[in-house]
Amino acid sequence: MSDSLELIHKWSHTYSILSTCAFPHKKLLFAGTQDSKILVFDTVTYNLIKILHLGQFTEVNTRSSVLCLDKSKDENSLFSAGVDSLVRIWSVGEVTNDLDTDVEINELVTIYSVTDIGDIFSIKYIDSLETLVFGCQNASLLYLDNVFKRLKGILSSSESNANRLPHRRYNKFFDSKGPTGSASPPLPKESSVESISIDENIDILTNTILEIPSSNIVNYAHNGFVYSICELDSQFKDLLESDCSGCPPIKDAVISEYIISGSGDGVSKIWVFVADQDNNVSMYFCKELDCGDSVISQDVEFPFLYCGLGDGVVKIWDISTNQSVSTLVTPVKSDIISLSVYNDCIYAANESGITLFQKGEVELVNTNQGKILSSGIFERIGPNGKVYPNLLTGGNDGSLTLWNLSCTVCGKDLALANLVEKWTDPKQEQKVNTEDMLETLKELTSFETVSQIIQSSNYGLSSRRCAAYLQQLFTSLGASQSKLLPISDKLNPAIVATFTGKNPPGDKRRILWYGHYDVIDPGDRERWNTDPFTLTCENGYMKGRGVSDNKGPLVSAIHSVSMLHKQNKLLNDVVFLVEGNEEIGSPQFAEICNKYKSIIGDKIDWIMLSNSTWVDTIHPCLNYGLRGVINAKITVFSDVPDSHSGVNGGILQEPTTDLIRIVSKLQNDDNKIIIPGFYHNVKDIDQEETKRFSEISEVAEMEKNGSTEELIKKLDQTFSVYYNIMYKWTRKCHCYSEISIYWFIYPSCSGSKQILNVAEPWLGDPKNNAYQILKEEITKAWNMQPLFVREGGSIPSIRTLERIFEAPAVQIPCGQSTDNGHLYNENMRIKNLSNMAEILYNVYNKL
Secondary structure, three states: OOOOEEEEEEEEOOOOEEEEEEEOOOOEEEEEEOOOEEEEEEOOOOOEEEEEEOOOOOOOOOOOOEEEEEEOOOOOEEEEEEOOOOEEEEEEOOOOEOOEOOOOEEEEEEEEOOOOOOOEEEEEEEHHHOEEEEEEOOOOEEEEOOHHHHHOOOOOOOOOOHHHOHHHOOOOOOOOOOOOOOOOOOOOOOOOOOOOEEEOOOOEEEOEEEEOOHHHEEOOOOOOOEEEEEEEOHHHHHHHHHHOOOOHHHHOOOEEEEEEEEEOOOEEEEEEEEEOOOOOEEEEEEEEEEOOOOOOEEEEEOOEEEEEOHHHEEEEEEOOOOEEEEEEEOOOOOOOOEEEEEOOEEEEEEOOEEEEEEOOEEEEEOOOOOOEEEEEEEEEEOOOOOEEEEEEEEEOOOEEEEEEEOHHHOOOOOOHHHHHHHHOOOOOOOOOOHHHHHHHHHHHHHOOOEHHHOOOHHHHHHHHHHHHHHHHHHHHOOOOEEEEEOOEOOEOOEEEEEEOOOOOHHHOOEEEEEEEOOEOOOOOHHHOOOOOOOOEEEOOEEEOOOOOOOHHHHHHHHHHHHHHHHOOOOOOEEEEEEEOOHHHOOOOHHHHHHHOHHHHOOOOOEEEEOOOEOOOOOOOEEEEEEOOEEEEEEEEEOOOOOOOHHHHOOOOOOHHHHHHHHHHOOEOOOOOEOOOOOOOOOOOOOHHHHHHHHHHHHHOOOOOOOOHHHHHHHOOOOEEEEEEEEEEOOEEEEEEEEEEEOOOOOOOOOOEEEEEEEEOOEEOOOOOHHHHHHHHHHHHHHOOOOEEEEEOOOOOHHHHHHHHHOOOEEEOOOEOOOOOOOOOOOEEEHHHHHHHHHHHHHHOOOO
């Protein structure tokens, strides 16, 4: 992958993505598909939030590929067109909350022409004139002026009869089935359009149709399909008006705007729209540029016009002089289906990928996206005013991909203050920025922090680099103190960092957030769909080792506190204690807590952590209980020298047989553990908890083990055996077994015995103040109450923290049941990451 294109996110659809349109202010992306849909994604959680079906709000419901999309500058309107010869206008509502992207989108009107225009390949909306222009298969250009005034009824439109729509009319050319086919069905009887409703919010007619006046149809505007239309900005406008100053329509115009159309006839034509004092809009031809081959795609950046032609050719025109100044050729000579330009960098898309032309260099980027059919560049503004140029591409394999353009194209002199003012709604309170969180998580994921193999030079060094990165991250985000806590040469260091709240000491709480940066070994990397240590974002999910356990939740907690601190709104102290040895049982963690207790805090009010997942993919959860675990190692060995099993196998006792015999006596055929005293001091589940389990079994969508009885069994005492048998020559002479006992027990056996690690069980109070505050904020964020759950896993440090700091712990699961923590292809939904940050942002000051 080129450094010039950095993958941000990728989504998949069943059919080709034919058109794209970005709404950066509203943080929305639109994608038109081959199967009559417009997909709507948000750029906060990267989720698919809506699917618009053509005609779903009207009686005009046809199958049609969506070939082109455009928008109004205020992002309140979306325009779509395609194979059905119709143009649709959609109203796009306001996004009132950064994380509540369920925006209302309604189809307002269907625009048609009585002329049989065939497919609509290109569309452009001119805001100053409220004029929509589109290019068609029959080589014509059509426009509808004063669109919204017509919809509001200020101007009268032509006859709007549903039976005049293209799919209800017979056409000898476009509807023909051929010599052996059958013709289209006859027209139905004339009928009036159903009553039209009024949308009170926008005060215009909705669910209606409008006809293009015959005077607004430019027949044979070209001698081929009109593939592309670009609007020329004010710099071009000044240039062209001086060039065409003698033209009476332009001279007398109150408003004039220019477009340029490209066609299969090999010509790009410049047109001007002029409006008089009565808002009457007319369209006139200005001049043409002969490219010599089909103009399939176009883009403009003053003073140049860039034309994508066949055979991989990009032709560049200087509009100020009407001269062809350069011709570029892609390494693979196929049609330039889509073309985007940003700061003199040209991104030409064809079946081989994207060819980047930059400063005289040519670079072919394989996007692994099939044949790219659409692309567009837009600018996103971060909370710090930084410009993020993004490229959005759609492919014939159904992929929609969002790319970050490299810093080499970011030198454009942009008025950042004006852009921030333009794109930032002062009424909206900026909470936590998902892009910043993903950038941090990308760095964290890249560190291979596998604690089980800490003695490996690669893993050990990477873990210590990760610890140093976290220490510096806390400092950069505003922590008043941030330092590494060394443990031993064989263990990863911990990090402690404090964000100081502004309330007086006697009026504020001190909250300890516990997390860990170490991860489980990814295992066989061939079984991963992506690189486990490279953050990959697809279809609204993040993928990589540690994104769920525990780097993702940790990033949410850090950034939510940092934003409160940055806004001078943090009231309570928040202390982060992040260790690097949780996955191996947190050895020496208690010693660290005691040794540095004065730094962490002699008085802690609440301990918070997020180190588990939901019970399904739908219902958020709060966790208040975990089982304990003891890992013990039994080793059985023989002092007899190695022997051939075929010679002495019936004489000598084999260690493997002894080990199996010992382990087999620890559990009976009914799965009951028969170790003496194993079930002593086991607390029964009371009626209130049984009721909670019943609620979970009723509402949670679990594929198996979802009944109340089975949920309770998950918390029952269990016994697991892991064998590791070592072979020497032809005789098994040394073997051991690791035994995980989920309660407090130590098996008695002969041979070598060793306790590997112990994690105490933990039971919190789901009725305390912290859980009730979290319940309220989770309900707001997810529009449903959380389930209170207990889990069969273990986290070694919870009881250690509660004892040392004499404070209660609360556990907030972040991801879904499908996160695959500890397994191959670990993942987490970005919406879960964002909502977690929003919840914590609102919780810290309320505790």
